[in-house]
C-alpha cells in the first residue's frame with residue numbers, strides 16, 4: 001500500500017461527512033451540512049415543542065458537494081419564489097385599498 005502525505009491532514013485519510021467515502025483527491029470541498037437535529041420536548045406532555053436544526057461546515061466528497069450545491073440552489077430558488085409571491089400579494093392588497 002502506497003503512502004501519501006496529505007499536507008495539513010495527519011495520517012488519517014479524510015472521509016466524506018455525507019456518504020462516508022474516503023476523499024481520495026486533493027480537492028477538498030467544504031459545504032454547509034446538517035449536523036444534527038435537536039428535539040425539544042415539553043416536560044409534562046412529552047410532546048415535541050420545537051425542532052432545532054444545526055448546520056456546520058463539513059468536508060464532503062466531490063459528488064456530495066455537487067448534490068448539496070444543487071439542493072441549496074433549489075432551496076434558494078424556493079425562497080425567492082416565496083418572496084416574490086409575498087410581494088405580489090402585498091401589492092394586490094395595497095392596490096385594492098388604493099382603488100377600493
Ligand SMILES: [Zn+2]
Nearest residue numbers: 016019061064
Ligand atoms: Zn460523499
